[in-house]
Amino acid sequence: MSFNDSSLPPILPEAIALLTAMIAGSVLLPGDAGYDDARAVWNLNHELVPAMIVVPESAADIQAVVRFAAGHHRPVMVKTTGHQVVGQARGAVVIATRRMNDVAIDAIGRKARVGAGAIWSEVVEKAAKAGLAPLNGSNPTVGVSGYTLGGGLSPTLGRSHGYAADHVRSLDVVTADGELRHVDAQSEPDLFWALRGGKGNFGVVTALEFDLFPVPRLYGGAIYFAGERTADVLRAWADWHPRTPEAMVTSIAVMRMPPIPEVTESLRGKFLVSVRIAYNGTIEDGERMVAPLRALAPAVLDTVRDMPYIEVASIHDEPTEPLPYYERGIMLRELPARAQDKLIELVGPDAKTTLVMAELRALGGAWAREPAVPNAVSTRGLPYSLLGVAAGPLSQESQLKRMVAELLDGMSPWQGERRYVNNLAPDEATDAAAIYGPECYKRLAFIKKNYDPTNMFRLNHNVMPAA
Structure with missing residues (x-):
């Protein structure tokens, strides 16, 4: 069966009525009020057109939906905000967890206990109200x-603590058999x-419990330089960051900012x-460590400052409203001088690229170490x-993909x-x-066979179930 199987017969009205009566949440079909809002995703170049969307109120609702999907041989997709969507979900049942957002x-x-839709x-x-940070x-x-x-690559605390997945204490998950399981290192390891x-790949997570850290403030922000200084800044950053302590998390981004009102005026265009x-x-x-970077060139904008943790989203200052784009990433095993030169060639001032952003995050530290409980x-x-990241409408899809491919293939x-x-x-979902x-x-394939043998x-x- 394909990722988007629209060949399945329609679900009978009486079956839909029975499911609707069984759950506290909403059952939405194409044409229903609320269906379009529920299927909307963050990337405007993607579209979900499932056979049914269920907006559950509880784990019990999700159990009922999973059993319904199994009985009708339907694949299940889980959607929170829709930042990462694979396929259009034709013929599928989408579980939109947005109402299950208790924190x-x-x-x-x-620690925090967080609902699936948060x-x-x-x-x-x-967490900030308690002087803690995730x-x-x-x-x-x-x-x-x-x-x-x-996994979860935190750009604020990850280098000293590792992946977000490393600090999950437990999960509640509905597996393909409709069972609600409380899973931790002792139960079903x-x-x-x-x-x-x-x-x-393994079920619908209804809630997570994970560690928080006593970090009420950070010294953070971004220093923006004219793109013509890309070579100087990249080479200096590549030499600088390995000598910083694990408490310092850093990335570098070459950006061609669109001339739109959503972009800060001093950076626009x-x-x-x-x-x-x-x-x-x-x-x-922090000021002592950042001083060599500040000395590289005059800054277009410097937002690095002492800040309460609640303001950390301002460091990357990413869009918070839906937009059309295409993005793809790879991992690098090293960044020698030749690699730096190539990256400058690909995205620097002489490049022909139209990428909105090429971002390089420095990892290492706890990201490189095995956690106490492996995952x-x-x-x-x-x-x-x-x-x-390339931005533009779906009509430009081939160009968007080509721009991203030129960067990643070049590296x-x-x-x-x-x-x-x-x-x-x-389009990388098949590998x-x-x-x-x-x-x-x-x-993973062996565990998949045990918990989702039909690949719901x-x-x-x-991950395909093992044969």
Whole structure:
């Protein structure tokens, strides 16, 4: 069966009526009021057209929906905010978890319990009131569940603490048999290993419990330089960041900012190179470490400052409203001088690219170390993440893909063998073995066979059940 199987017979009205009567949430069909809102995704170049969308109120609702889908031989896709969508879900049942967004903070235990529909801004805000911080992503509108299940590269605290998946204490998940399971390192350890890194392949996560950290403030922000200084800034950054402590998380981005009102006026329509900074230490140490970067050239804009953790989304200052784009990423195993020269050639001032952004994140530190409880995150030990983003409508799809491909193909001599699943495009969904590597993929496939033998959860970067 394909990723978007529209050949299935229609679901009978009486079956839909029975499901509607069984759950507290909403059942939405094409043409129903609310269907279009529920299927909307963050990337305007993607579209979901499922046979049915269910907006559950509880884990019990999700159990009923999964059993319904199994009985009607339908694939299931889970949607929170829709930042990463694979396929159009034709013929599928989509579970939109947006109403299940409860966030409970345990200040004494330094942990959060978060519903499947929560987004990072909701967690950051509540944790900050207790002087705590999660391993959140760069964009506040990203769903906590999908981000964490894919690994989670926190651009604020990740270098000192590792992947977000490394700090999950437990998960509640509805598996393909409709059972609600509480999964942790002691109960069903194989499933616990697979869920943390295996993305959406093993069930519908209804809630997560994970660590929080006593970080009320950061020294962070971004220094924007004229794009003509890309070579100077990149080479200096590449020499500088390996000598910083693990409390310093940093990335560099070459950006061709669109001339639209959503962009800060001083940056609007400009060609820029930006160094992002997040330092969990004193202001004095932060200023001392950042001083060599500030001395490189006059800044177009410098936002690096002492800030309450609740303001960390301003470091990357990413769009928070839907837009049309195409993005794809690879991991790099090294960044020697030749690789730096090539990146400058590909995105610097003499490049012909129309990419909105090429971002290079420096990893290392705890990202490279095995966590106390191992998981399926496959990119551990790779020191850089490279992401290309092209913006434009679907009518420009071939050009958008070509621009991203030129960047990533150009950097392929330094590419790592494994890939970070959260930075993959939909058209990479058929090659999960390359994402995880042979050993990890073999174990994932065996666990998939035990918990999802019919591959109900296949509208993703899919791990096939072992034969």
